[in-house]
Each structure stands twice: as structure tokens, then as C-alpha cells.
Amino acid sequence: MGNETNCVYIMSTFDNKVLYTGVTNDLLRRVAEHRQGTGSTFTSIFKVYKLVYFECGGDIMSAINREKQIKARSRAYKDKLIKSINSEMKDLAEDWY
Numbered sequence: 636m637g638n639e640t641n642c643v644y645i646m647s648t649f650d651n652k653v654l655y656t657g658v659t660n661d662l663l664r665r666v667a668e669h670r671q672g673t674g675s676t677f678t679s680i681f682k683v684y685k686l687v688y689f690e691c692g693g694d695i696m697s698a699i700n701r702e703k704q705i706k707a708r709s710r711a712y713k714d715k716l717i718k719s720i721n722s723e724m725k726d727l728a729e730d731w732y
Contacts, residue, residue: 641698643705645688645717646674648681651724654713655683658702662689666728686728688717 642662646655646669655678659665665674666686672679690701705713717724 640691641693641695642689642691643698643701644686644690645705645713646678646683647685647687647717647724648683649685651685651687653681653683654687654710655681656702656705656713658695658698660695662691663731667732670732685726687721687724687726689727 640662641658641660642665643656643658644662644665646657646666647653655669655675657665657675668674669678670684677683705716708716721727
């Protein structure tokens with residue numbers, strides 16, 4: 636995975652109760668920021684540190700539009716989307732660092 640790729644991603648708490656959807660042009664850096672507690676106030680308060688879903692490619696406006704689309708959908712939709720690539724909701728970035 637390159638550092639300059641536009642990505643939409645979903646992070647979760649370790650018990651999968653809380654989800655956070657975001658967009659970035661550097662997924663490796665952004666996941667590291669979330670894990671260090673500097674990613675966003677929301678993720679640091681709720682300890683949303685586990686990467687459970689991401690899709691990369693396209694221009695930044697497409698990524699932002701996709702993020703908005705995902706955020707507007709129900710929790711059931713997000714769970715189904717995550718499980719389409721990550722059926723056990725494991726941390727996809729577990730061995731990145």
C-alpha cells in the first residue's frame with residue numbers, strides 16, 4: 636500500500652461496539668495517529684483503534700463522497716460492508732507497525 640492513496644476507512648473499538656468512518660490520503664499514517672490517540676477527539680475518547688475496513692483509490696473528492704455515503708447509512712449496513720472483506724472483524728493493520 637502506498638502512502639499517497641486516497642482511502643475511506645472504518646475503525647472500531649476492540650469489542651466492535653463503536654465505529655468511526657474517515658478519509659485520508661495516507662492510511663498508514665492515519666491509522667498510526669488513531670492508535671496514538673491523536674487521530675481525532677472522538678477516536679481517542681472512545682478508544683477506536685482497530686482498522687476493520689478500508690477501500691482505496693480514486694481522487695480525494697470521490698473518497699470524501701464515499702465517506703459521506705457510508706456515514707449516512709445504518710449500523711447494519713456498515714457491519715455488512717465490513718464483513719464483506721473482514722468476516723471476523725479482525726484488526727487489518729495488526730501487523731503494520
